Amino acid sequence: ASVALGIALALSCNAMAKDKDALQFPERAFSVETKTVESANGKHQIRYRAYRHIPYVAHPVSKEFQSLDVMVPVEVDGKPIDARHAPIVLNITVGGYLSASNTNPARRGPGPESLPPPGGAAMAGGESVPPPGAGPQGAGPAQAPRGGLPQQMGGNGSKADLALAAGYVVVTPGARGRDNKAEDGTYFGKAPAAIVDLKAAVRYVRHNTGRLPGNTEWIISAGCSAGGGLSALLGSSGDSPLYDKYLAQIGAAKASDRVFASACYSPITDLEHADLSYEWAFGPQAARTGKVDSALTAELSAANEAYQDSLGLQGRQDFGAVSGARLGSYLQQAYLQPAASRYLSALAATERDAYLQKNPWIHWDGQQARFAFADFASHLVRGKGQPAFDDFTLRAPETGLFGNRTNNARHFTEFSLRHATARGDAQLDAELRQLVDMMNPMYFIARKDAAQAKHWWLRTGSRDDGISPSVIVNLGTRLENHGKDVDTAFFWDGGHCADDDPQGMIDWIGRITG
Ligand code: DHB
Numbered sequence: 001a002s003v004a005l006g007i008a009l010a011l012s013c014n015a016m017a018k019d020k021d022a023l024q025f026p027e028r029a030f031s032v033e034t035k036t037v038e039s040a041n042g043k044h045q046i047r048y049r050a051y052r053h054i055p056y057v058a059h060p061v062s063k064e065f066q067s068l069d070v071m072v073p074v075e076v077d078g079k080p081i082d083a084r085h086a087p088i089v090l091n092i093t094v095g096g097y098l099s100a101s102n103t104n105p106a107r108r109g110p111g112p113e114s115l116p117p118p119g120g121a122a123m124a125g126g127e128s129v130p131p132p133g134a135g136p137q138g139a140g141p142a143q144a145p146r147g148g149l150p151q152q153m154g155g156n157g158s159k160a161d162l163a164l165a166a167g168y169v170v171v172t173p174g175a176r177g178r179d180n181k182a183e184d185g186t187y188f189g190k191a192p193a194a195i196v197d198l199k200a201a202v203r204y205v206r207h208n209t210g211r212l213p214g215n216t217e218w219i220i221s222a223g224c225s226a227g228g229g230l231s232a233l234l235g236s237s238g239d240s241p242l243y244d245k246y247l248a249q250i251g252a253a254k255a256s257d258r259v260f261a262s263a264c265y266s267p268i269t270d271l272e273h274a275d276l277s278y279e280w281a282f283g284p285q286a287a288r289t290g291k292v293d294s295a296l297t298a299e300l301s302a303a304n305e306a307y308q309d310s311l312g313l314q315g316r317q318d319f320g321a322v323s324g325a326r327l328g329s330y331l332q333q334a335y336l337q338p339a340a341s342r343y344l345s346a347l348a349a350t351e352r353d354a355y356l357q358k359n360p361w362i363h364w365d366g367q368q369a370r371f372a373f374a375d376f377a378s379h380l381v382r383g384k385g386q387p388a389f390d391d392f393t394l395r396a397p398e399t400g401l402f403g404n405r406t407n408n409a410r411h412f413t414e415f416s417l418r419h420a421t422a423r424g425d426a427q428l429d430a431e432l433r434q435l436v437d438m439m440n441p442m443y444f445i446a447r448k449d450a451a452q453a454k455h456w457w458l459r460t461g462s463r464d465d466g467i468s469p470s471v472i473v474n475l476g477t478r479l480e481n482h483g484k485d486v487d488t489a490f491f492w493d494g495g496h497c498a499d500d501d502p503q504g505m506i507d508w509i510g511r512i513t514g
Helices: 002-020 159-165 193-207 225-237 241-250 270-288 294-311 325-347 347-358 374-379 397-401 412-422 431-437 441-445 468-482 502-512
Strands: 031-039 042-055 067-076 086-093 168-174 219-224 261-265 457-459 485-491
Touching: 002 086, 031 159, 042 159, 067 159, 067 502, 086 159, 086 193, 159 168, 159 502, 168 193, 193 219, 193 225, 219 225, 219 502, 225 261, 225 441, 241 431, 261 502, 270 294, 270 374, 270 397, 270 468, 325 347, 325 374, 325 468, 325 485, 431 485, 441 468, 457 468, 457 502, 468 485
Parallel strands: 086 168, 086 219, 219 261, 261 457, 457 485
Antiparallel strands: 031 042, 042 067, 067 168
């Protein structure tokens, strides 16, 4: 009788808990699927449980965007996998700061139509910048296969598939974005909606510890471009109280939104300083060729040097301060020359000779590539308007990110606001200023009231024309200066979201959770 009573009690407690907990992971609601995944060491047959379209907040604004998919490997090449304690990859598919949908896969990340081409913003003098790949990119291998859009983790042979093949759990959340518009014409996905949604997804996963397979202390966020920026923000702003009211509004689970590690490919981030660093990196060459206003380039570049000084970063080994005046030489010594050296070492001698012939500014001593940063910079080709992010005509994606319910786009820097309004004393309102902070990982890294991921994997291409190469290096360096384990590298001649080593991230996850 006492056994029966115990069972009855357990059942009714369960029922009560279920009633109260709209955010319980539906453990039995999966289908079993199979796929073939091609990795560097051949093809793998994977059987996995697929849980799809699971709402991750109690009061969704939109179930289309605020739901997630969970993939749990059960068998790889006929061998059973126990993923109950596996790392959990949070696969961020946001691109262009647009919405990402889990219900409608066609709306996951930017399609070719939905993201304005780089350079879509008006150029000084009404001239437009050639689309990526249209002009000569300097000598070197063609960039075409890399494409100009983020390589999401969701496609065939993607890192999400490689993660499954490695026995990891993959959680893919949708998120609201700057394009979301309600029937009454109001916008519902402007900043900070995307990061609030991703935090809610992390909370949902942790809230379901023991129900959702995987080790919820091993959540690793990963994304590229806008998704890389959001991954960096998840990794740097864990449990910050700034987001609490937004998370409460949508009925997010009451759990920590810290992540264990963060992988960021070509992160489009540090947005309020991105115009400065963009002119510093891409301006001089474009100004020489008359493509942009050279006075504006000079003004923004000078402001970048002051900004860089204000960061007070210390370089690796004995480099010392990464000041504005020494930023180029730090990039060159610590990241660009090593990337070129890795690239050239891997080439056959005849290919290497041909490459060096076409790029006489690179000196090869048989093991290492050497060049001046100025020579590297003069071979960069600008891909965006001027200013690149907070453009004066409010057409760049980031001005749309900082819109609000009733305005599609707003200026988010005082520089562009003043320029566009011709009012030298114009100021951003306090609320917008806080939203700008809430979208910037650099803001959180030094703060005690936000948790940072322990481990970081930062990757980009040396020819990424979407953002200055200093942005990812500053992010990594600030993290290093605060004691984090950071692995930063450039893929030589790679473009935006380049990834020459997808298995590298998978192996890194294995090491940090090993
Ligand atoms: C993305 C690309 C951009 O050039 C940009 O400004 C913002 C986002 C992207 O591909 O996600």
